[in-house]
Amino acid sequence: MTAPSGAEPAARALTGADPAGAPPGAEPVVAPSGRPGLARRLLRHPLAVGALLYLAAVVVLAIFAPVFAPYGPQEADLTRVLATPTADHWLGTDSLGRDIASRLMFGARPALTGVLVTVLVAAVIAIPIGLSAALSGGADRIVSPLVDLLMSIPAIVVLLMVLATFDQELLAAMAALGVLTAPGLVRVVRAAALTVAGEPYVAAARVYGFGRFAIALRHVLPRITGPILVNLSLVAATALLTETGLNFLGLGVHLPEASWGGMVADASAAMNQQNWMLIPTGAVVAGTVIALVLLGDGVRDATAEGWARPATPARSRPTRDAAAGRARDRRPDDAVPAENPPILLRVDGLTVTVPGPGGRPAQVIEDVSFDLRAGETLGIVGESGCGKTMTGRAVLGLLPDGAHITGGSIRIDGVDATTMGGRERAGLRGSTIAFVSQEPMAALDPLFTVGGHIAEAVRVHTGAGRAPARRRAVELLGQVRISDPERVAKMYPHQLSGGMAQRVAIALALAGGPRLLIADEPTTALDVTVQAEILRLLRTLQRETGMAILLISHDWGAVGELCERTLVMYAGQVVESGPTATIVAAPQHPYSEGLLAANPQLGTPGMPLHVMPGGVPAPGEWPSGCHFAARCPYVTDDCIAHPIAVAGTDDHRSRCLRTRPTHMIEAKP
Numbered sequence: 001m002t003a004p005s006g007a008e009p010a011a012r013a014l015t016g017a018d019p020a021g022a023p024p025g026a027e028p029v030v031a032p033s034g035r036p037g038l039a040r041r042l043l044r045h046p047l048a049v050g051a052l053l054y055l056a057a058v059v060v061l062a063i064f065a066p067v068f069a070p071y072g073p074q075e076a077d078l079t080r081v082l083a084t085p086t087a088d089h090w091l092g093t094d095s096l097g098r099d100i101a102s103r104l105m106f107g108a109r110p111a112l113t114g115v116l117v118t119v120l121v122a123a124v125i126a127i128p129i130g131l132s133a134a135l136s137g138g139a140d141r142i143v144s145p146l147v148d149l150l151m152s153i154p155a156i157v158v159l160l161m162v163l164a165t166f167d168q169e170l171l172a173a174m175a176a177l178g179v180l181t182a183p184g185l186v187r188v189v190r191a192a193a194l195t196v197a198g199e200p201y202v203a204a205a206r207v208y209g210f211g212r213f214a215i216a217l218r219h220v221l222p223r224i225t226g227p228i229l230v231n232l233s234l235v236a237a238t239a240l241l242t243e244t245g246l247n248f249l250g251l252g253v254h255l256p257e258a259s260w261g262g263m264v265a266d267a268s269a270a271m272n273q274q275n276w277m278l279i280p281t282g283a284v285v286a287g288t289v290i291a292l293v294l295l296g297d298g299v300r301d302a303t304a305e306g307w308a309r310p311a312t313p314a315r316s317r318p319t320r321d322a323a324a325g326r327a328r329d330r331r332p333d334d335a336v337p338a339e340n341p342p343i344l345l346r347v348d349g350l351t352v353t354v355p356g357p358g359g360r361p362a363q364v365i366e367d368v369s370f371d372l373r374a375g376e377t378l379g380i381v382g383e384s385g386c387g388k389t390m391t392g393r394a395v396l397g398l399l400p401d402g403a404h405i406t407g408g409s410i411r412i413d414g415v416d417a418t419t420m421g422g423r424e425r426a427g428l429r430g431s432t433i434a435f436v437s438q439e440p441m442a443a444l445d446p447l448f449t450v451g452g453h454i455a456e457a458v459r460v461h462t463g464a465g466r467a468p469a470r471r472r473a474v475e476l477l478g479q480v481r482i483s484d485p486e487r488v489a490k491m492y493p494h495q496l497s498g499g500m501a502q503r504v505a506i507a508l509a510l511a512g513g514p515r516l517l518i519a520d521e522p523t524t525a526l527d528v529t530v531q532a533e534i535l536r537l538l539r540t541l542q543r544e545t546g547m548a549i550l551l552i553s554h555d556w557g558a559v560g561e562l563c564e565r566t567l568v569m570y571a572g573q574v575v576e577s578g579p580t581a582t583i584v585a586a587p588q589h590p591y592s593e594g595l596l597a598a599n600p601q602l603g604t605p606g607m608p609l610h611v612m613p614g615g616v617p618a619p620g621e622w623p624s625g626c627h628f629a630a631r632c633p634y635v636t637d638d639c640i641a642h643p644i645a646v647a648g649t650d651d652h653r654s655r656c657l658r659t660r661p662t663h664m665i666e667a668k669p
């Protein structure tokens with residue numbers, strides 16, 4: 001493709017700020033600040049520490065009861081019944097003269113075992129089911145009504161039936177209690193996971209090609225451990241009270257074995273003769289319940305502190321003056337693919353529909369067609385709401401909920417991706433097609449170090465072991481020109497600057513060795529100098545790896561910097577396509593003309609910029625003729641009478657009657 005004379009200077013006027021041919025700048029590294037572990041964070045919560053010490057003491061005394069207890073649990077001394085504390089019996093004796101302290105130690109065993117069984121059963125059932133319900137609409141449709149149904153079952157009736165069936169086997173009852181408390185926990189897990197599943201980094205993990213299981217396990221579960229632990233602590237407290245209650249009723253632990261509930265029952269029976277015995281037995285039960293709840297609260301707070309994202313420093317936004325001051329040369333060999341490389345992506349007549357106002361379907365992109373050859377760079381420009389992102393998401397196979405492809409095809413390596421199953425489509429993400437968004441920081445999981453994040457992606461896509469994946473992660477950080485990649489690999493996302501985060505996101509995108517990178521406004525959130533660096537990096541990577549790039553942008557400067565060819569989109573349609581330099585120098589469509597005239601980088605200093613009147617019509621409100629007619633300075637009756645088809649040469653086409661002698665609709669390519 002040869003641009004007409006004058007096109008190159010025009011394209012150059014749009015491009016970046018840095019000295020010609022300057023090597024890609026390595027991103028400076030800031031000192032990593034360590035993140036204290038959960039144990040250290042927990043130490044900052046004195047109540048939780050106290051609760052932990054108390055529970056640890058109860059567990060140790062229960063396990064080593066035969067060692068620590070001064071008497072056997074059934075060792076009776078009828079000469080010293082209902083005694084108050086003495087040097088021999090620190091907590092006194094019961095109605096058979098048995099040592100209360102010793103029996104409390106032995107009684108802790110069935111209590112703690114019962115609690116453990118209930119908590120384990122509840123967790124094993126509820127966590128996977130709650131996660132599945134949150135991450136899969138299909139599972140949710142089954143799980144939610146089932147949970148409502150199970151929660152209405154009266155627990156005590158079931159427990160009595162279990163005890164009757166299993167010969168008063170306490171552990172069977174405690175396991176049944178776990179099953180009965182699981183639905184409540186499922187609700188908690190589902191609600192917490194739904195919140196996290198909406199986080200950008202979870203959506204990004206899908207883009208990078210992670211499976212549902214990996215996302216649930218690595219990205220969602222760690223973020224919801226707080227609410228899960230709090231609820232498990234409540235389940236444990238309920239289990240302890242239930243176990244005590246059953247033993248109080250004489251169900252469960254067989255007499256004369258020691259149980260906390262049985263001891264409270266003894267104390268109640270002897271209350272008229274001596275009421276001391278209620279104090280140690282009641283205090284142990286109450287203390288353990290309170291400790292469980294306090295520990296749960298402390299762990300939740302410590303976990304939340306662990307993933308709280310510190311405020312990131314505000315970044316300066318690009319200014320018109322700074323953008324206008326940019327000038328750099330584009331080397332002739334940049335981004336030029338080999339002669340006629342194969343077509344990697346062919347989008348043909350793509351139409352996407354969403355539910356519009358009143359539930360009526362509304363098209364958000366219509367009849368979008370373009371080819372992208374291996375190693376080629378293609379830009380999509382247009383105002384906000386023109387359908388650029390929707391086009392990129394359709395190619396990725398990640399349309400938002402409710403949006404559907406209702407026409408056309410997306411051929412990747414000749415295979416129509418619109419007919420692929422979900423799993424096959426997901427297999428393309430990260431390995432064949434990768435994605436970089438405008439919010440790299442939001443796309444990085446705050447719980448993972450940079451190196452851990454990239455290594456995980458390498459493992460998913462290559463099956464490499466931990467150590468080679470880690471080495472490859474460091475290599476990738478070097479490839480995106482981060483100086484001291486070893487050190488950056490150990491940093492957390494919140495420690496990165498905006499430019500570094502975008503480099504990390506690009507390294508993550510490269511982990512699966514993609515052949516197509518979709519970059520959606522990759523420089524929008526960065527300041528001007530960093531924008532230029534990132535664009536230069538993308539250009540360098542494109543040259544080094546030979547991958548194709550689809551750059552979605554509202555910025556002609558970015559497109560001029562990176563893309564050989566450009567699609568101009570307006571109100572869901574491609575209105576012009578051709579070599580970037582040609583479009584910039586001689587736009588065929590009035591929308592491209594207006595968009596370029598409104599570009600600050602092409603303005604004349606001191607002269608007001610051109611402003612296009614009106615705005616982009618919303619989906620569902622597109623006119624039947626030219627979508628741009630209402631804003632077009634050249635509109636004629638013919639423009640609004642008929643849909644306008646794309647026409648032009650193989651190289652340069654537009655959707656405008658002015659570019660051809662008649663309004664006859666010409667065939668699409």
Ligand SMILES: Nc1ncnc2c1ncn2[C@@H]1O[C@H](COP(=O)(O)OP(=O)(O)OP(=O)(O)O)[C@@H](O)[C@H]1O
Pocket residue numbers: 354355364382383384385386387388389390391400401402403554618619
């Ligand atoms: N989930 C959705 N449901 C319904 N309509 C949507 C949804 N997402 C986007 N749209 C609509 O689709 C149209 C195209 O949106 P899209 O995000 O592709 O535009 P864009 O050109 O990329 O704009 P921007 O630069 O602001 O991202 C817009 O009118 C938008 O309101």
